[in-house]
Amino acid sequence: MPILARIPIFKALILDIIFIYCMEITVDQMYQIENKGHDMGFLKKFMMENAGAASVRRLVEKIENIESKNILIFVGLGNNGGDGLVMARHLAGYGAKVTVMLLGTPEKIKTEESNWNWSILKKMPSVKLMIGDSLSFDFKPDIIVDGILGTGISGEIREPYASAINYINKTDCYKFAVDVPSGLDPQTGETANICTKCNMTVTFHKMKQGIPKRKDLTGELYAEKIGIPPEAEEGIL
Numbered sequence: 090m091p092i093l094a095r096i097p098i099f100k101a102l103i104l105d106i107i108f109i110y111c112m113e114i115t116v117d118q119m120y121q122i123e124n125k126g127h128d129m130g131f132l133k134k135f136m137m138e139n140a141g142a143a144s145v146r147r148l149v150e151k152i153e154n155i156e157s158k159n160i161l162i163f164v165g166l167g168n169n170g171g172d173g174l175v176m177a178r179h180l181a182g183y184g185a186k187v188t189v190m191l192l193g194t195p196e197k198i199k200t201e202e203s204n205w206n207w208s209i210l211k212k213m214p215s216v217k218l219m220i221g222d223s224l225s226f227d228f229k230p231d232i233i234v235d236g237i238l239g240t241g242i243s244g245e246i247r248e249p250y251a252s253a254i255n256y257i258n259k260t261d262c263y264k265f266a267v268d269v270p271s272g273l274d275p276q277t278g279e280t281a282n283i284c285t286k287c288n289m290t291v292t293f294h295k296m297k298q299g300i301p302k303r304k305d306l307t308g309e310l311y312a313e314k315i316g317i318p319p320e321a322e323e324g325i326l
C-alpha cells in the first residue's frame with residue numbers, strides 16, 4: 090500500500106475520490122443531472138447524440154464487418170427509443186443494412202429530441218423505417234438493438250413492447266441493449282414480467298444502481314460518458 094494511503098486522512102480522501110468516480114447512482118439522480126445539464130445549455134438532444142454515438146462505437150468495436158450486417162433496431166416512444174434512432178443513423182454511416190421498428194406511431198413519439206431524430210431518418214433512404222406492431226420481417230437480423238425501454242420503465246410490460254421483447258428473446262442473433270435491457274428496473278435490478286437478455290449493454294453517464302446486479306441480462310456492460318458537464322452533478326451527487 091502506498092505510503093500516503095497508510096495515513097488515515099489520505100486513505101479517506103483516496104476512498105472518497107474512488108467512490109465519486111466509480112459510484113453507482115440512482116435513476117432519480119440521473120434524471121436530475123440530465124435536467125441540470127440541459128438547463129446549463131447542454132441540451133438533451135446533444136446527450137442523445139452522444140449516447141447513440143458511444144453505443145455504436147462499442148458495437149462496431151465488437152462486431153467485425155459491420156457493413157455486412159442486417160441490423161434490426163426496436164425503438165420505443167421515449168428517449169431510450171431516441172438513442173436507438175441516433176444509432177440507426179450512425180450505423181447507416183458504417184454501411185450496415187439498418188431497419189428501424191418504431192413500436193407505435195410517429196405522432197406518439199414523446200419528446201422533441203426523439204422526434205428530431207425520427208425526422209432526420211425520414212430523409213434517409215439508407216435506413217428502412219417500419220411502424221406499428223407487426224413483427225414479420227423479410228430478413229433474419231444479424232444484430233438486434235433494444236431501444237425499447239430505459240430508465241422510464243414502470244410496471245408490467247404493455248403491448249406492443251411485450252411482443253417485441255418476446256421476439257427479441259426468441260431470435261438467435263447478437264443483442265445490444267441501449268442503456269438497460271428492456272424490462273430490467275435500472276434502480277432495483279428487478280425485472281418486470283419479461284425482459285430482454287442481451288450480449289452487451291451500454292449505459293450512459295454513470296452506472297445506475299440496479300444494472301450491474303443482472304449481468305445475466307446485460308451481457309458485457311459499459312458506462313459511457315456523454316458530455317454532461319461535471320458541474321451538472323453539483324448538489325445532486
Ligand SMILES: NC(=O)C1=CN([C@@H]2O[C@H](COP(=O)(O)OP(=O)(O)OC[C@H]3O[C@@H](n4cnc5c(N)ncnc54)[C@H](OP(=O)(O)O)[C@@H]3O)[C@@H](O)[C@H]2O)[C@H](O)CC1
Pocket residue numbers: 119123133136137140165166167168169170171172199237238239240241242243244245246247248250267268269281293294315
Ligand atoms: N442518462 C442520460 O444522460 C440520458 C438518457 N437518455 C435515454 O433516455 C432514456 C429515458 O427516456 P424516457 O423517455 O424518460 O423513458 P423511456 O424511453 O425509458 O420509456 C418511456 C416510455 O416507455 C413507456 N413505458 C414505461 N413503462 C412501460 C411499460 N411497463 N410497458 C410499456 N411501455 C412503458 C412510457 O409510456 P407511458 O405511457 O407510461 O408514458 C414512455 O412512453 C434513458 O433510458 C436513456 O436511454 C437520453 O437519450 C440521453 C441522456
Ligand SMILES: [K+]
Pocket residue numbers: 169235236237238239266267268269270271
Ligand atoms: K433498452
